[in-house]
Amino acid sequence: MPQVLVTLKVMPKEAGIDLDKLEGEIKSLVKPDRIVREPIAFGIVALNVSKLVDDSEGQVEALENKLRKLNSVGEIEVVEITRTI
Numbered sequence: 001m002p003q004v005l006v007t008l009k010v011m012p013k014e015a016g017i018d019l020d021k022l023e024g025e026i027k028s029l030v031k032p033d034r035i036v037r038e039p040i041a042f043g044i045v046a047l048n049v050s051k052l053v054d055d056s057e058g059q060v061e062a063l064e065n066k067l068r069k070l071n072s073v074g075e076i077e078v079v080e081i082t083r084t085i
Contacts, residue, residue, distance in 0.1 A: 002055040005082045009038070010047045010067060013074040019045055022072045030066055048079060055083065 012022060023035055026049055034050040049067070053059040064076050 003052045003084050004055045004059075005033070005050060005052055005080075005084060006060050006063060006078065007048055007050045007080040008064065008067065009075075009077040009079050010049055010073055011040075011075040011077075012044070012046075012072055015043045017072045019047070022070070023047060025070050025072070026067065029070065030063060052084065 010022075010026070012019070019037065026032060026035065026047065030049070030051060032049045032051045034048075036048045036050075038046045038048055040046050051063060053063060060078060060081065064078070067073055067076055
């Protein structure tokens with residue numbers, strides 16, 4: 001089955017969240033291919049989480065729902081979906 005590379009911007013619930021801990025929780029939960037920190041403003045840093053998923057209905061939503069279960073996660077936004085060759 002073809003795959004897509006999904007990049008999600010994961011915002012912490014508040015500015016004081018330990019990003020190393022949150023990053024570790026994300027890595028153990030969804031096994032991402034890449035996580036990049038993106039400074040936003042006022043000390044808030046988002047985590048751009050990229051993961052290869054099957055190109056079938058519901059896969060991106062399932063990934064978002066897994067991440068929403070983490071207590072430290074605030075907002076999640078799909079930034080990019082790219083088909084792989």
